[in-house]
Amino acid sequence: MEAELKSAYARYLLTLADDEIVIGYRDSEWTGVAPVIEEDVAFSSLAQDEIGHARLYYTLAGKLLGKDPDHLALLRPKDGYYHARLLEDRTTPKYDPAGNHQGGGDWARAIARRFLYDLFDDLRVEGLLASSDPELAGAAEKIRREEKYHLRHGEAWWRTLAEGSVEARERLEAALEAIWPDLLGLFEPAPGEEVLVEAGLIARTTDSLREPWLERVYPYFEAHALPFPGEKAGAEWRLRVEARTGGRQGIHGPGWDELYEEMTMVRRLEPEGTW
Amino acid sequence: MVRPGVTEAEVWEALKDLTDPEIPTLTLVDLGVIREVEVGEKIVVRFTPTFLGCPAVDRMKQDIEERLSRFGPVEVVIDYAHPWTPERLSERGKLMLSLAGFALPDDLGAEVEEEAPAACPHCGSRATTLINRFGPTACRALGYCNDCRQPFEIFKVV
Structure with missing residues (x-):
């Protein structure tokens, strides 16, 4: 593989991996504090699946870069992670061993983010099924089968919140309003994606997934008369929201400051440690 | 070097009773997670997990390596190109699952x-x-x- 292609491919794999590890880590925080015990179990499994997918992508990137996947996951500099900003914020209440617990936390936000991200990720992974890298193609097939469970889970909760109590509905609407700019930030491409399309490694660039995603998510809003920040004008969607981007360039917010510290703490203390 | 004369059949035989760490009544061979065995300079075992995030993968790799170490050097390769599907369960595997x-x-x-x-x-x-x-x-x-x-x-x- 020539240098330019190799570097773009490694960067793309890291982007996939970072998205998955970050949402996986954040969703794992629901273990023990979800609204019902079944959801403690479900969110733990969802998180475990995503971190498994991250591990796979880090392994493939590691082969290209000659690096250990754990190193890629946990020992890069803070501005060297390329996940979308949507995924980095905490949605749970925070337990503090010193007793200064932070309450709040928002299940509706966790569900809205997870479901709408999963619908994006499904389209993205669909574009990897015919990859010229047989390992990525095989993995994409497996990932899609696993993610079907995530989508069914997300649909059920979307409906429950939209049609449930007044408070559930209000929280879902508020969460959606808050995350729209970051949802659109998902479509910020990684550098060099065109080269990957030409080489047949991926079928579509990330920004080209925006229209199909809007087509796919709109019916879920329409079915429950949830506010949607735009409408279709001819063949194109006109949205009243601006994307908040930067994540794919390593630019992140306070949610990442907090998460990076916590997620990489053990590994940074003892970089060569094993157990 | 692998001990001279070791055959693939012998390697499969040695792997036969290794069990799944999470479902100990089920063997790895019946579960269908071991795809291929090659005997060459070293023994290469191609492995395909049921779930990509399965936390038992490292344990299973280690079990396979330990079991085969008497034959010589062993490498367990995770085969991402050919994912596990439920059709890979053997008839005996299905029976063991249902008995469990x-x-x-x-x-x-x-x-x-x-x-x-x-x-x-x-x-x-x-x-x-x-x-x-x-x-x-x-x-x-x-x-x-x-x-x-x-x-x-x-x-x-x-």
Whole structure:
């Protein structure tokens, strides 16, 4: 593989991996504090699946870069992670061993983010099924089968919140309003994606997934008369929201400051440690 | 170097009774996670996990390496290009799962979204409900039998 292609491919794999590890880590925080015990179990499994997918992508990137996947996951500099900003914020209440617990936390936000991200990720992974890298193609097939469970889970909760109590509905609407700019930030491409399309490694660039995603998510809003920040004008969607981007360039917010510290703490203390 | 004269059949024989760390009544061979064995300069075992995030993978790799170390150097390669599917379960594997109390969907090749129904592993009734798509491990879901009123675990069709 020539240098330019190799570097773009490694960067793309890291982007996939970072998205998955970050949402996986954040969703794992629901273990023990979800609204019902079944959801403690479900969110733990969802998180475990995503971190498994991250591990796979880090392994493939590691082969290209000659690096250990754990190193890629946990020992890069803070501005060297390329996940979308949507995924980095905490949605749970925070337990503090010193007793200064932070309450709040928002299940509706966790569900809205997870479901709408999963619908994006499904389209993205669909574009990897015919990859010229047989390992990525095989993995994409497996990932899609696993993610079907995530989508069914997300649909059920979307409906429950939209049609449930007044408070559930209000929280879902508020969460959606808050995350729209970051949802659109998902479509910020990684550098060099065109080269990957030409080489047949991926079928579509990330920004080209925006229209199909809007087509796919709109019916879920329409079915429950949830506010949607735009409408279709001819063949194109006109949205009243601006994307908040930067994540794919390593630019992140306070949610990442907090998460990076916590997620990489053990590994940074003892970089060569094993157990 | 691998000990001279070692055959693939011998390697398979040695792997035969290694079991799944999470479901110890089921062997790895019957589960279908070992795809291929090659004997060359070293022994290469191609392995394909049921779930990509399966936390038992490292343990299984280690078990395989330990078991085969008497033949010579061993490498366990995770084969991402050929993912595991439920059709890889052997007939004996299916029987062992059901004896261990796991329900198996009727149609192992079914698309996940069809929620293939499972018969209750306790009483055989078909009046069952899916309670949770997620269970104690990534590869299991939770069901409930409306006849014998017992919960049970379903082995996922992934």
